[in-house]
Amino acid sequence: MRFTIRPGTDPAGAADATLLSAMGLPGGGVIAVGDTHILVRAGDVPTTNALLLGPLAMTNAGLGSGDTVKAARVQLPVARRVVLSPTSAPLDARHLARALQGIPVTEGDRVAVNVAYGDDAESKRVELQVVDVEPEGAGLVGSATVVGEAGEAKADIVVHPEGHPSGEAPTTAEALLAGLDTELEILTGWLSLLTSTSDLPDVWGLPRVAGVLLEGPAGCGKSELVASAAASSGSAVHEVSLDLVFKPEKLLDLLEKAVKQTTGPAVVFVDRLDAVAGDEGMFRNQVAAIMRWFLDAVAERPRIAAVLGVTSAGRLVPGLTGSPLLPRTLSIPPPDHERRALLFEAGLSKVPHEDIDYESHASRSAGFSGADILATVVHASA
Structure with missing residues (x-):
């Protein structure tokens, strides 16, 4: 091309x-x-x-x-080692690896790294040259990639500062998805249908729909589930944050921008909707009217799907839960004993530890959300 x-x-x-x-x-x-x-x-x-x-x-x-x-x-392999030109900036191997995470690098490239990454609000950017990339001269920087400066002794693993566990903190999306294989498969199938390149709903003569409701308590992994399902279906995710939405006008502005600026295949994810459209929302009637407009607008756009995240579908106004534009609801219940054990196992997978009885931890964590369990693991391993 x-x-x-x-x-x-x-x-x-x-x-x-x-x-x-x-x-x-x-x-x-x-x-x-x-x-x-x-x-x-x-x-x-x-x-x-x-x-x-x-x-x-x-x-x-x-x-x-x-x-x-x-x-x-091209399909680049994950780089085993990336060597950068020396710098006087205070950058350790872990800092460099995180700053370049997910970026393709090629021998001879110049890359920008923020010296204040993770520490300082003020950005202090330095440019470094990529001296060597193993094994093939080009690759993606992944979680297992060792990044260092030229002249340093080669290491087989990233050396972490004293007092920190080796490996990244176990708060990854993969860990939160532990035990949600069925839900992931279902949501991926729905999004693949609604965002298909062939516009399958139109080809098959199906009625136009906007998307699905995704319900589950806070910390259950809704955002991670949507991101993973969208990636599997080849769709980008446009997430609409409602954290600072206090008036209907602000909500309408955000949703209008999402509809106009999103290009399919894509998923527009609106989370915590019950905060503004629930039974305790101050402007629930106005918000319900705005959401009905939004669903109509998304349904008219081929290869775009809406996912509305809520704590409980029963808290929404009836006009939304009964809308024919939202024919499906996927529920993520609080983690049961089996899933809690899987969450502990996934969270501890990158943390050095002796034999751990995951079943015992699962029994003592009834009522914990997935995020609660991973936060517990992070606190215990710090």
Whole structure:
């Protein structure tokens, strides 16, 4: 696929969603461009064939604005080791690995790292050169990638500061999804149908629907479930946060932007909806009217699905729970004994420990949410 380079922002590039889908990258992925590899996402572009790249990406690719280049989809391996040019900045191996997490790197690239990452609100960016990438000269920086500076003794694992457990803190999405295989499979199937490239609902003559209700208590893993199901179905996720929504006008503004700016295949996830549309909401009638408009708008957009996250569907106004545009409800109950044991096992999988009786911990944690269990593991392993 040929693109014309236009100015964008680092680290990820942006391209037309339709062209990315034609390349086998619905929603985005990694492409080879010029002398480097770049993570590209579907976004707003001035012309269909435009590829928006930031200054560093252009330099790494050996290209400039206005150049025409052929780009191809690639599947990079997870890098075993990444060596960067030395710096006087206070950056340890764990800091570097986290700063580059999920980014494709190629030998010769220059990458930007925030010196204040995780510590300081003030951003202090430094640029480093990628000296070496093992095993193939290019790869994705993953959780197991060892990142260090040239001249350092090679290590087989990332060395963590004293007092911290090896491995990342066990608060990953994978851990929260422990025991939710059935729910994940069901939601993935629904989202695959609603966001399919072939627009299957129209092809099969099915009535237009907006999406599904996802109910479950706080900390049960709703956000993680939606993210995983969307990724499996090849869809991007546009999450609408209601944390600072206190008036109907603000909600309408957020939802209008979500509908207008989201390009399929995509999932618009509205969580904690019962906070504004529940039986204790101050403007529940106005909010219900806004949500009915939102569902109509999403139903008219092919390859876009809405997932409404609530604590309990029974707390919503009847006009929403009985809407034909929300024909399905998926429930995530509080974790039972079996799932609590799985959550402890998943949470401790990256923490050094002796033999642990997961069943015993599960018995003593009745009433805990998935997030509660993982928080307990983090506290105990700190």
